[in-house]
Amino acid sequence: MTYKYILPIDTKNVSLEMIGGKGKSLARMASSRMSVPSGFYLTTSAYKDFVQKNNLQKDILNLAKPEIIGRTVSFESASKHIQELINGVELSDEIVNEIKQAYGALNGQNPAVAVRSSANAEDLPDLSFAGQQDTYLNVRGEEALITAIRDCWASLWTPRAISYRHQMGIKQEVVAMAVVVQIMVPSDVSGILFTANPVTGERSEIIVNSSFGLGEAVVGGQVTPDSYVVDRKTFTVKESIIGPKAQKIISSDKQGTILQDVSEHERSQSSLSDKSLKELTSIALNIEQTFEGVPQDIEWAISHGKLWMLQSRPITNLPPQPIEVSWEPTPPAKILARRQIVENIPDPVCPLFEELYLTKGLETPAKGQSRKSFFVGGGPMFVTVNGFAYQRFDFPQVVDVQKEIDKATTEKEKEDTIARIWKKWDDLYEQLIKKSNPTMEQHDLDLFLADLSSEDLKAYNEWTKKADIKDLAHVVTMPESKNPTYTAFNKTQVNENQIKGWKEKAMPDLLTTVEKWRKIDIKTAPDEELLKGISELAIAGGMYWSSNASHTFGVAKSTDDQLQTFLRENLPDHHFTSGHFLSGFKSKTLEANEHMYKIAKQIQENKALYELVVTTPPKQVMKALQNHPDSGPVVKAIEEYLKIYGHLGYSLDFVESLPIEDPSGLLISLK
Template sequence: MTFNYIMPIDAKDVSLEMVGGKGKSLARMASAGMPVPEGFYLTTAAYKDFVEKNDLQKTIINLAKPEIIGRTLSFESAAKRIQELIKEAEMLNEIENQVRQAYGLLDGQDPPVAVRSSANAEDLPDLSFAGQQDTYLNVRGDEALIKAIRDCWASLWTPRAISYRHQMGIEQDVVAMAVVVQIMVPSDVSGILFTANPVNGERSEFIINSSFGLGEAVVGGQVTPDTYVVDRKTKNVKERIIGPKAQKIVYRGNQGTELQDVSEKERNKSSLSEELLKELSSTALEVENLFNGVPQDIEWAISDEKLWMLQSRPITNLPPQPIEVIWEPTPPARILARRQIVENIPDPCSPLFDELYLTEGLESPAKGQKRKSFFVGAGPMFVTVNGYAYQRFDFPQVVDIQNEIDKAETEEEKEKVISRIWQQWDDLYAKMRDKSDSAMEQHDLELFLSELSSEDLKAFNEWAKETDFKDLAHDVTMPNSRNPTYTAFNKTQTNENQIKGWKEKAMPDLLATVEEWQKFDYKTALDEELLRGIIELATAGGRYWSSNASHTFGVAKSTDDQLQAFLRETLPDHNFISGHFLSGFKSKTLEANEDMYKIAKLIQADNELFELMVTTPPKQMMNALQNHPNSGPVVKAIEEYLEIYGHLGYSLDFVEPLPIEDPSGLLISLKTMITAKDYNPNKHQIDAAGKREQAMQKIEPLLDGLQYWQFRYRHWFTHRFYFIREEVMFYLTSGWPTLRLLARELGMRLVDIGSINIPDDVFYLDTEELTRAINARKENSAIKEYKQLTAERRELREARKRLHPPGTIPEIASNNPGVAFKETQVKNDPNSDILKGIPVSPGTVTSPASLIKSPAEFEKMQPDSILVCPMTNPAWTPLFAHATGLVTDMGGILGHGSIVAREYGIPAVVGTGTSTQRTKHGQTIKVDGDAGTVELILDE
């Protein structure tokens, strides 16, 4: 009989399209002589002919679309109907006959077989289809085998499988199913082996999970198996954890399997001997070598001391190889903190950004100026350690303090030094605060009074008549405090002059440079001109920040800090924070969200567009919109939105794509808006404003006399300058769209000549290296070693992303008074379930956590959950529509997340340092935005 649907298990020259991912890897192992159970493949041709002859394809594709239930997607109904079609359709005689014939050729009478699905889209790089299609064990006899094959075909259309393909952008009309049929291995022990540690990426370790019985108990998570960590080179066990192995899967008579309890005595035994562990590890290494050294996820079984390989696939989402690092600055830098502009650079810096922005750009205002360095040892203000950006705190006073702390030999002595220095600083700040500038303070008081209502002004004047203060203006405008925050930006004229410099000099200078290069014809430009544009735009961005914008930003931050300090010192028992009184005001960020909401309403008004947005994967959404006949106004509105806000990226580092290039993040946010029940940003603002009024009503009876008017003044003063934070930050990356255009053009040219692999590799070279590549291109040659160099640097950056940079370097510097009051990451006890942070938006909430570590995970955001993330910037704002609270690793009182949380009226605690490490997605946590704590609740 001719087998046009059947291939032997050790077939050579098989393809993914013929036998699917599982089948292809099995064929490779079997043909190489690996211990693979006997069997055969029913190829995808059988599935395709079955579908074609029963005229099912068109119906299946029409059905394989999500159904909108409420405002969420469901594939349940589609899956049920498709599976019914497949199970009811007539099996082709030719397929059935060939299966019977192939089965009859296996050893034994009606031998028990495993029937496994093998789709042509599974086990591809970066995709994981594990567990999405079905496997049938201990199948005996022709009829049972034919039924199992039909069930495998039907499992191509489970809700989970359809949903995953939809989410990953895999067209439903290209998928097909092969079936693997193999003699069952009556396993005594079975499990999984990873040829690299799937948790931390360590390539020197094998991880083995094993248990008694058939392997599905381990694969399906039905038992807690034994775990062995094995050294790749020596094959010796580095760590051994004996799991309870309470149950095992065994044969159930002549058909199927069942779960059986394991005896107490057997549970405590190691499921694998030293000899079997070494044999298993050695065989696994052979398998990995067979697949060109790609780390493998291997299913195996042992029966009567014989080892069998059942399946092998690449480990999906394997982390980069971990790296060992030391958190030490490069001299002359000594004391560092993750603060200021660094708060906008959550990831390791790309080499080009490190050079052009962090070093050259931020230092550019000081270039050519003859002035004494701020720092002991001179050098730049910003540096990187293991790729992460830090601000230096090597000011003479801070270094002197650190020297004293370092000299202390015991913890008790260190505490005494720190306590004494705090007292000295308190005295110093008190003297600075008490320096009265009568004219400016009188000006500020009069300005404040001029903006009071007539009723409030009358109340103030009546109170003032009753007082006998020698300097009323000073006492009202400058609270009696030793907090250092009152020493800067404490006068309206000072602050307004700072803002004026930003409006009239810093911002126009930056925009002029951006506009100049926007007009530039980069397509016809010389390579050198492209590089010059990249340098000038990056430098202009850095100059904008360090010449003025950082200080203008500091106006808003300092005034907010001053209100916070006043509340904490005046009413220490009431947990008031500045966020109580700054909620519900307009801001640049809220304007962007309102503009996005206008687009959402356009979509909601058209049922077809609504359905398209809800049912289309983000990466395909823009293209789908552009091709829809009704979408003209929506597409135009999105383009206009991106023209205004598309430069607001997810990181300050220009290595990251911007929304104007890849709007999928924006489209996810739009989808979130249109599917959110009763979402309206204006309602959030109204609710937040209502909470602000409630806080005002609560605090006013607690204050009288001078303290009451000090609060009223401080609130007025803070609100007066609150707006400037978002204005300053809005322009921070305004040059990046043009810079990335120039870089991409240069990158494509260097790809064409053979110097780099992809255009974005330009960000992994410095300007000297780029100049060398440009000069080589003039000679029609390439710097070929740059391909490996950029690949290594890219891989290093990815590995560094898994590091957790300390808030200060050295960590003991967090106790230094010169650093502590500026820190944006609180040091927490790793063993405590209570994380401390900075309280920035009031209220208390207990909800599940949505752990979102990057924009790539935006779709994980769940309604009515607490957003837990490294930090936020304007690109994250739409997630707040679903959030009941906010927790971040890094941040301060005037960070983006703080402002938006206040606008939305949700509790927020920032700067916890380790929240993204300590919290699991979906875990219940409690956020107290008044006390500044996050409680990690162990879910039962």
């Protein structure tokens, strides 16, 4: 018989659009002669015709929109009303008759079947719709089957499914649902298998989870199953953990399933024999090859000793294959630290950034000059190990200390050596703190006194008379402390000269190079010109840091730490931090937040724009705004914001996208 809406389980028509993701995978397995339960597919054409003939599509799409509840987006109401629409109309006689005929052709009278939804946008390598649409087990009889099919169609519109498509940018109008109907396998043992380790990414390991009864208990996390780690080449079990398996799901006598306790004896037994485990893993690798070697997440079942394959899909979010790496630095580098500028490069860097910025730019303190190496063995200050940037610490004095520590032959000797070195450094810091600079310290004291109120100044003068301190400026401006933080950038004149050099030399030099290359048309410029521009800009950026900016940043970090240390040591009971006193000072970050706040207020004043921004996923917000008739001033404000702050990134590496290139992070904050 020729069907309009029905395809056999081993159909060669493996179109995603026709039988959905689950159906497509099953069809490929069945046509490859894997042990797949017999059955049929009700194609997406049945769902589409059902929707069209009952005039549901327009209402569904009008309803499938987010609702703002408080400050969150909800699809609960949309789902409820859409499912009521679907359940409120009947299937056509044509669809019902074909379902009955296909069901009647299965072995047995009113055979028990599994009814699984199979949407045309699921089980894809980069998307995971697992658990979002429904499955119905142990369905018996024509009427129960038709009800289960309708429920599968309705499950296309669960809150979770609508929300996921909304977030992933999948248009609601393009989705449709096929239904897989298969003879029910009364599983003795079932579970899931991953042809690669889904946690570590290790491709040489197969992971098997199994338990007694139907697989839904394992898939749904209702039991703690047995777990096996199997070597992919030899099929030997590398590790096995026998789970408690306290309960199992079995078919009920009538419709559906029930949860049943597992006997105490069975709980402690392995649910899989060595023979079954070897057969399962061997077949799983064949399935993986059927899907072009893509690692698979497979559902399986064993009934009366026969192994059945129920489902296969790509493993989503599989980590990369772990690799053996050495963290030994390349000579002459020996001692490394993640500090200074590399604190602003958190991830592995791209090779171009390493070559142009780390190796060239940061070794150029002035135009046309290369830095003289400070290190034992020579070489640059910044290097990479496995892509991560490090600052070298092969300074002669550090290398000497390391040699002294390495001479220790016992742990006790090593501890004593380190303690002696720390004592030596503490003594040095103490001498540095005691060392006076009368001119600079008097300058700082004068600044301090000029800021005092008349009442505080009077109290200060009375204190100085009683205290009778000889080197007053030093005592007041240099706190008594063993913390080395006070030994650097602790004089205002030093700090101001450093910042002056940044304002008058380092920053203008960098901006001159930036402006030079801003003028070229990157769309028409030849590759050689673009590479020259990248090189000059990278070197200019490195020179900016090496010539001045690293110390200017040091001023900011050191003075902040000095205040933090002073508060901690002198007012410990108050639990003050530097932030209590410094927050609110003008900064680019604060300016950016204020600017964004104004844009947010601008959006809030227009109800339509407010709803648009709140309900639209971040990656789609900008496009949605650009297409809205009322958004002109808001789009212009965002573009102006990006011109000013769009280069504020979390990493210096130019392979990382900046807000001006990908504003989705900014738009999350805006939302």
